[in-house]
Amino acid sequence: MSKGLPKRSEDYSLWYNELVKRADLAENSAVRGCMVIKPYGFSIWEKMQAELDRMFKKTGHTNAYFPLFIPKSFLSKEASHVEGFAKECAVVTHYRLKTDDSGKGVIVDPEAKLEEELIVRPTSETVIWSTYKNWIQSYRDLPLLINQWANVVRWEMRTRLFLRTAEFLWQEGHTAHATRKEAEEETLQMMNVYADFAERFMAMPVIKGVKTESEKFAGAESTYCIEAMMQDGKALQAGTSHFLGQNFAKAFDVKFATKEGGLDHVWGTSWGVSTRLMGALIMAHSDDKGLVLPPKLAPIQVVIVPIFKSEEELAQIRVKALEIVDQLDEIGISVKFDDRDTYKPGWKFAEYELKGVPLRLGIGPRDLKNNTVEMARRDDFSKTLVNFEEEDLIGKIKETLDEIQSSIYQKAKSFTEEKTTAVDSWEEFVETLNNKGGFVAAHWDGTTETEDKIKEKTKATIRCIPLDQEEEDGVCILTGKPSKGRVLFAKAY
Amino acid sequence: MSKGLPKRSEDYSLWYNELVKRADLAENSAVRGCMVIKPYGFSIWEKMQAELDRMFKKTGHTNAYFPLFIPKSFLSKEASHVEGFAKECAVVTHYRLKTDDSGKGVIVDPEAKLEEELIVRPTSETVIWSTYKNWIQSYRDLPLLINQWANVVRWEMRTRLFLRTAEFLWQEGHTAHATRKEAEEETLQMMNVYADFAERFMAMPVIKGVKTESEKFAGAESTYCIEAMMQDGKALQAGTSHFLGQNFAKAFDVKFATKEGGLDHVWGTSWGVSTRLMGALIMAHSDDKGLVLPPKLAPIQVVIVPIFKSEEELAQIRVKALEIVDQLDEIGISVKFDDRDTYKPGWKFAEYELKGVPLRLGIGPRDLKNNTVEMARRDDFSKTLVNFEEEDLIGKIKETLDEIQSSIYQKAKSFTEEKTTAVDSWEEFVETLNNKGGFVAAHWDGTTETEDKIKEKTKATIRCIPLDQEEEDGVCILTGKPSKGRVLFAKAY
Known part of the structure; x- marks a missing residue:
């Protein structure tokens, strides 16, 4: 590493971009708006995928795969x-290239024009519901609980690594049900699965809520979401679960024979999280030294760095280190022993801090003499000397990893709470947004018109109407009209 | 199921198509040439992926993700x-749609034309090597061992589910090395990984070999492959591993500082297998009753079908069945207990034969009285009555699954050997191809010209020059020119 990261306090946005690149998470590609997810970044995403996939399957869903391309006409059905x-x-308008006049370059062959243009899926409701039409005839075919892991493309004008890219990776669940009630329950269940994943694995507290009319998914009756607070006081939508009502069933004519002998349109849901979660994970915990990863998602949970001056010293340390490696391997804790002699320990310390390895073990000649190992936590930089003859080192490591996981969560939780302010006047509202940021809980009159005006004046949007909203009489901060409870405003990614 | 499958002997091609659809593996989508992989088919693909991914990681590779789109100009660099x-x-030529004159439909917005057209990746060498240029400076950055799981698009005019589709799923490994030798070793290693996977997991014997000049990958110095024999006597290329030489490094100017202080172009490889393996798996083993799956890739390895006339009988059977389910779960054997009363046992037997579940356990009231379970193998339809008081039922199930795995392999192995014929004259060659099919081992003069002529006359191509080819003086079957060994011809998918 040439030099340190920019500081969060000085330029949060630059800090984020530099961290993503220097920690080998992702980079921009030659194609505008499309990112390359680098091996280290991808290995974190793989851990997220594995856990989410397990949770989806546990709740009865199976995976399938639907086409990348959608006929243009499908899009306009809803x-x-x-x-x-x-x-x-x-x-996509053509299916062939041909050699140009120079004979060296290529041009699009004008004779290879498609009869109907194809769009690259921005989301798959249309192509999936056109398929479900053939899969669903009777109530016996329901519920249909399917998920797909896929790439999608949305041509964004302003992109940022992980947070907003033209192509991104995600999962999209698409389910079909016999009753409104069952579909609504599924929608809520999946929001809860996302919240559970965010809190228990990403160590990221989230607010569960429902979107307003103007913020809901295009084609949904209602959109549930989880919203997280980033360190710069901006909110990030981390996952959404949509109750589609019968909208797509009607658009694609998907009917089923009911138990009672009738014929009815099917009820639907869809829900997704994407590589955007990588951005949330980075921004929720990391610091000026680099990434801070929750142990449950860290590709390397423990790194052992030997401190040595000679080959002989290294050889002695290696014996102890490999013993620890074996023991950690056995209980499924991922560990790396970095015995490279091309880098100094200090360089390695900084490198693994940058990469967010939760726990570092240092072993030098003096440690061997004293039967000790130095254990350094990435999250709070605290160090402990563990005597491995007198104490259970492996147990201690396991315990410390659990502590880190919960400590990171607590820290983010306190931060989110601290950054949540209830205000009752327009002045307070504007002042809080400008000086403190975070979630601002305020009364709103329930109209899209007011919501739009507030957005125009302050750039803040209603992140959600929290599910645990308490009934409380109040008046809208902008119009003074009556309101029955507070909603959460914030500036957002 | 309305009626049986078409017979292989009567219409192999129709049998295949119907089997793929009826066993819920895949179907055609609304988009020409693009398939929908249905949940049951996808669960087999997931098992393949998991094992391949494990093998790639074991050989030192990590996953990453590169863009779906490639600038048109990249393609012409090699x-x-x-x-x-x-x-x-x-x-892709445009990035936006807009409402048409009717206000209901959409058209491509002519004002949203891309400056440079993008192609949807047919394979990712170009976009990956353009990235590697920034990742590789020194010998210390090598080897670079990366794989990606992705979708790719090749606009095929004639498509068939799994075997040839416009969009398919695959993995593509792309590695960079400091020396020719190391890259060549990697190429061979990955061919061996594929062969190992095909034989041990798919139970599908393969021939390892090298492609001729005209059959090698566009941009490679040499292409290694594994070739399998299908039941209709046609060959199927199941995986390829390419030694790229310095071709892509030169095209994208990827140089590295050598240990010796020089500057050299990097050596590359690429290798891939795709959802085409699903087609191979189906065609290698299945029969007129449906799928035959090797236990190691079967989503459901054991199904328990209760035979009952009353709710009471079912309740008694359920106790025993759930005991077996628990025991199998514990040792990681996937099992399904199908206690639906909406279908008769005979219907279920046929259904699980169609779906290729390797082992079926039948339990009726008489079995409970006698402490027996009827065990029926899918591969050879043999049945055994196991007394679960006297014998170790779970051990027996485990053992039988192993036996099925090896028996399926042996059957395919014998078939492949039987379908491999050495011929020494043109007449024999043509006759064998027309009447027997399979691999025909024959002498060839080594020229593309002769290869083309043979293809034109017989539709047979050289599948590979087998790696275990023995040196043997002979003369080319077509031209009579001298040859040093036999190559394998076949009609192929």
Whole structure:
């Protein structure tokens, strides 16, 4: 590493971009807006995927795969859906290139024009519901609980690594049910699965809520979400679960024979999280030294760095280190022993801090003499000397990893609480947004018109109407009209 | 199921298509040439992925993700590469749709034209090597051992589920090395990984070999492959591993500082297998009753079907069945207890035969009285009555699954050997191809010209020059020119 990261307090945005690149998470590609997810970044995503996939399967879902391309005409079958997505679709118009006049370059062959243009999926409701039409005839075919892991493309004008890219990776669940009630329950269940994943694995506290009319998914009856608070006081939508009502079933004519002998349209849901979670994970915990990863998602949980001056010293340390490696391997804790002699210990310390390895063990000649290992935590930089003859080193490591996981969560939780302010006047509202940031809990009159005006004046949006909202009479901060409870405003990613 | 499958002997091609659809593996989508992989089919693919991914990681590779889109100009940087792929590329030319005059439909917005067209990756060498240029400076950065799981698109005119589709799923490994020798070793290693996977997991014997000049990958110096024999006597290329030489390093200017202080182009490899393996798996083992799956890749390894006339009988059987389920769960054997009363046992037997569940356990009231379970193998339809008081039922199940795995392999192995014929004259060659099919081992003069002529006359191609080819003086079956050993011809998928 040439030099330290920019400081969060000086330029948060630059800090984020530099961290993503220097910690080998991702980089921009030659194609505008499309990122390359580098091996280290991808290994974190793989851990997220594995856990989410396990949770989806545990709740009865199976995976399948639907086409990348969607006929243009499908998009317009659901009126609000097309409105939400048409403006950011990559369109395939031809299927062949040919040699140009120079004989060296290539041009698009004008004779290879498609009869109907294809769009690259920005989300798959339309192609999936056109398929479900053939899969669903009777109530016996329901519920249909399917998920897919896929890449999607939304042609964004301003992109940022992980947070907003033209192509991103995600999972999209698409389920079909016989009753409104069952579909609503599924929608809530999946929001809860996401919240559970965010809190228990990402160590990231989230607010569960429902989106307002203007913020809901194009084509949904209602959108549930989890919202997280980043260290710069901006909110980030981390996952959404949509109750589609019968909208897509009607658009694609998906009916089923009911138990009672009738014929009804199917009820639907869809829900997704994406590589955006990588951005959330980074911004929720990391510091000016680099990444801070929750142990449950860290590709390397423990790194052992030998401190040595000679080959002989290294050889002695190696014996002890490999013993620890074996013991950790056995209980499924991922560990790396970095015995390279091309880098000094100090360089390695900084490197693993940058990469967010939760726990570092240092072993030098004096440690061997004293039967000790120095254990250094990434999250709070605290150090402990463990005597491995007198104490249970492996047990201590396991325990410390658990402590780190819960400590990171607690820290983020306190931060989120501290950054949540209830205000009752327009002045307070504006002042809080400008000086403190974070979630601002305020009364709102429930109209899209007011919501739009507030956004225009302050750039803050309603992140959600929290599910645990308490009934409380109040008046809208902008219009003074009556309100029954507070909603959460914030500036957001 | 309405009626039986078509017979292989009567219409092999129809049998395949119907089997893929009826066993819920895949179906055609609304988009020409693009398939939907259905949940049951996808669960087999997931098992393949998991094992391959484990093997790749064991050999030192990590996963990453590169963009779906490739700038058109990248393709033409490697001359033979563009020639191989330009004619089958889906091209993105626009990034936005807009409402048409009716206000209901959408059209491509002519104002949203891309400056440079993007192609949807048919394979990722170009975009990856353009990235490697920034990742590789010194010998210390090598080897670079990366794999990606992705979707790719090749605009095929004639498509068939799994075997040839416009979009398919695959993995593509892309590695960079300091020396020719190391890259060649990697190429061979990955061919061996594929062969190992095919034989040990898919129970599918393969021939390892090298492709001729005209059959090698566009942009490679040499292509290694594994070739398998299908039941209709046609060969199927199941995986390829390419030694790229310095071709892509030169095209994208990827140089590294050598240990000796020089500057040299990097040596590359790439290797891939795809959802085509699903087609191979189906065609290698299945029969007129349906799928035959090797236990190691079967999503459901054991199914328990209760035979009952009353709720009371079912309740008694359930106790025993759930005991077996628990015991199998514990040792990681996937099992399903199908206690639906909406279908008769006979219907269920046929259904699980169609789906290829390797082992079926039947339990009826008489079995409970006698402490027995009827165990029926899918592969050879043999049945055994096991007394679970006197015998170790779970041990027996485990053992039988192993036996099925090896028995399926042996059957396919014998078949492949039987379908491999050495011929020494043109007449024999033609007759064997027409009447027997299979691999035909024959002498060839080594020229592309002769290879082309043989293809034109017989539709047979050289599948590979087998790696275990013995030196043997002979004369080319077509031209009579001298040859040093036999190559394998076949009609192929």
